[in-house]
Amino acid sequence: MDAYSILWSDLMALKRRWPRYLLTTLISPLLYLVAFGWGLGRGINLNGTSYLEFVIPGIIALTAMTTSFNGAGTRLNVDRLYFKSFDECLMAPIGLSSLLMGKALIGVVRGVLSSVAFLAVAMLIAPAIHISPLFMVGLFLTCLTFAFLGVLAALLARSHEDMATFGSLILMPMTFLGGTFFSLSQVPTGLKYALYALPLTHSSMFLRAAALDQPLPWDSFFILLAFFATFLTGGMITLKKISI
Amino acid sequence: MSKMIDISGLTKKYSGKKVVDGLDLQVEEGELFGFLGPNGAGKTTTIRILTTLTKPTAGKVLINGIDVAKDPSKVKSEFGIVQQHLSLNRDLTIAENLELHARLHHLPSSERKRRISELLDYVELTDHADYLIDNISGGMKRRAMIARALLHRPKLLFLDEPTVGLDAQTRRRVWDLIRRMNSDGTTVFLTTHYIEEAEALCERAGILHHGHLIAVDAPLSLRRKLGMIAVEIQDNGNGTQYRYFSDRAAASEFVQMLPGNDKVVMRESNLEDVFVEFTGQKVLGD
Numbered sequence: 001m002d003a004y005s006i007l008w009s010d011l012m013a014l015k016r017r018w019p020r021y022l023l024t025t026l027i028s029p030l031l032y033l034v035a036f037g038w039g040l041g042r043g044i045n046l047n048g049t050s051y052l053e054f055v056i057p058g059i060i061a062l063t064a065m066t067t068s069f070n071g072a073g074t075r076l077n078v079d080r081l082y083f084k085s086f087d088e089c090l091m092a093p094i095g096l097s098s099l100l101m102g103k104a105l106i107g108v109v110r111g112v113l114s115s116v117a118f119l120a121v122a123m124l125i126a127p128a129i130h131i132s133p134l135f136m137v138g139l140f141l142t143c144l145t146f147a148f149l150g151v152l153a154a155l156l157a158r159s160h161e162d163m164a165t166f167g168s169l170i171l172m173p174m175t176f177l178g179g180t181f182f183s184l185s186q187v188p189t190g191l192k193y194a195l196y197a198l199p200l201t202h203s204s205m206f207l208r209a210a211a212l213d214q215p216l217p218w219d220s221f222f223i224l225l226a227f228f229a230t231f232l233t234g235g236m237i238t239l240k241k242i243s244i
Numbered sequence: 245m246s247k248m249i250d251i252s253g254l255t256k257k258y259s260g261k262k263v264v265d266g267l268d269l270q271v272e273e274g275e276l277f278g279f280l281g282p283n284g285a286g287k288t289t290t291i292r293i294l295t296t297l298t299k300p301t302a303g304k305v306l307i308n309g310i311d312v313a314k315d316p317s318k319v320k321s322e323f324g325i326v327q328q329h330l331s332l333n334r335d336l337t338i339a340e341n342l343e344l345h346a347r348l349h350h351l352p353s354s355e356r357k358r359r360i361s362e363l364l365d366y367v368e369l370t371d372h373a374d375y376l377i378d379n380i381s382g383g384m385k386r387r388a389m390i391a392r393a394l395l396h397r398p399k400l401l402f403l404d405e406p407t408v409g410l411d412a413q414t415r416r417r418v419w420d421l422i423r424r425m426n427s428d429g430t431t432v433f434l435t436t437h438y439i440e441e442a443e444a445l446c447e448r449a450g451i452l453h454h455g456h457l458i459a460v461d462a463p464l465s466l467r468r469k470l471g472m473i474a475v476e477i478q479d480n481g482n483g484t485q486y487r488y489f490s491d492r493a494a495a496s497e498f499v500q501m502l503p504g505n506d507k508v509v510m511r512e513s514n515l516e517d518v519f520v521e522f523t524g525q526k527v528l529g530d
Contacts, residue, residue: 002348005348006348008344008347009344012335012336013335013336016335083331083332083333084327084329084330085331085333085334087297087327088331088333088344088345088348088392089348090296090297091296091297091320091325092345092348093317093320093321093349094317094348243296243316
């Protein structure tokens with residue numbers, strides 16, 4: 001309930017500018033789609049699927065990652081260090097878990113909104129993409145995981161630059177390497193294992209299998225779940241340290 | 245009367261340095277207390293500890309009988325705070341900021357609307373309820389923060405520099421508001437740089453210096469300790485000397501003894517004189 005109160009305020013803010021939000025959030029996945037799906041990958045065939053169909057779930061995974069991370073993390077970073085309105089939440093008589101949850105939920109909402117908007121556009125281009133309930137579950141878990149990562153990063157950050165650094169050191173490499181644009185079966189073994197350590201790899205693998213009606217890699221689902229649990233716990237510990 | 249704030253032996257260290265050093269202070273229920281001190285004296289740190297934002301290194305704080313360190317979530321319903329910096333959510337309107345606060349403090353939805361419009365009326369912001377925070381003036385922001393702090397009917401209100409950056413008219417409006425809140429039964433704990441503000445408002449003032457209180461009393465009693473009459477001697481180019489006397493007769497006697505080439509002003513002393521003398525440094529104008 002308290003978590004909803006916090007989400008409520010973020011929803012009010014989003015409501016005021018959602019058309020602009022959707023527009024800006026769609027730009028980069030559409031650029032990826034045009035550059036990699038149509039430009040670079042035209043004519044490439046991967047185990048019987050066209051590269052376009054292959055790359056769309058990857059782009060959805062990275063869109064979900066970026067928008068939910070920023071949706072929760074950048075907001076909280078600004079609230080905490082610049083607007084100082086996070087103090088207001090810390091001084092409210094609510095539990096820390098509600099506070100953490102509330103701050104992450106807006107990331108989930110923004111992540112799902114952006115991914116679904118992109119998905120709607122992508123379905124027009126590649127009708128073979130299949131949206132099952134399990135695909136949505138995977139998408140939701142992806143948003144949840146990265147929203148909590150965003151909250152964790154924002155709670156640890158001491159400045160806006162820290163957030164930007166986190167973005168370029170962690171998110172940016174994941175965007176390109178996390179099984180989004182190429183299949184992990186094509187890379188050398190050593191690199192492959194390194195890439196398996198990235199949460200985004202598992203979310204692209206799961207979403208791709210779901211979208212292309214392939215057998216679902218459940219181990220990826222559970223690894224993602226483990227990442228989610230880790231970020232959640234990390235966020236909780238950090239928040240406990242920040243508050244008294 | 246019972247104690248609203250009871251601080252004993254409060255200490256806070258930051259990397260080995262004591263910012264608050266064995267602070268003892270009691271504020272009675274219903275009091276309007278002024279908490280003064282030069283920059284870096286530890287005022288904001290003390291307020292942060294009192295409002296559960298910072299953990300003390302040692303010592304004990306009771307707010308309305310509740311231990312702040314042991315039961316922070318219970319203590320949070322007891323106080324409201326207007327922070328020094330603007331802490332409104334700038335993505336929201338005034339009314340939405342108040343509603344968020346009301347929700348976080350668990351006001352039932354039936355009461356929420358009524359209470360919000362009551363408070364908006366109290367701080368005279370009803371016409372601006374739906375303005376975004378970025379589109380209102382500094383004075384309005386301050387009043388919105390006061391309305392927000394009062395929403396859940398706290399027994400104790402912390403005001404950390406509530407009039408900083410406000411013009412004279414707005415400042416007086418905020419003063420009236422503070423007096424009104426206090427006469428409505430709220431205990432007020434005020435920190436300010438403007439000593440005349442404390443003098444105008446507070447029944448009792450404490451002066452914090454290097455992390456502990458060096459004086460606590462009614463402004464008038466503090467002035468009596470120093471001397472009710474001040475004499476300023478401005479000797480050309482060498483700055484100003486201050487002397488304090490218990491009455492005008494003693495002061496005049498002193499002035500007549502002075503060589504004639506100094507510019508001399510005789511006036512009533514004020515709390516700022518007390519502050520400067522006690523802390524041994526100027527706060528304003530340096």
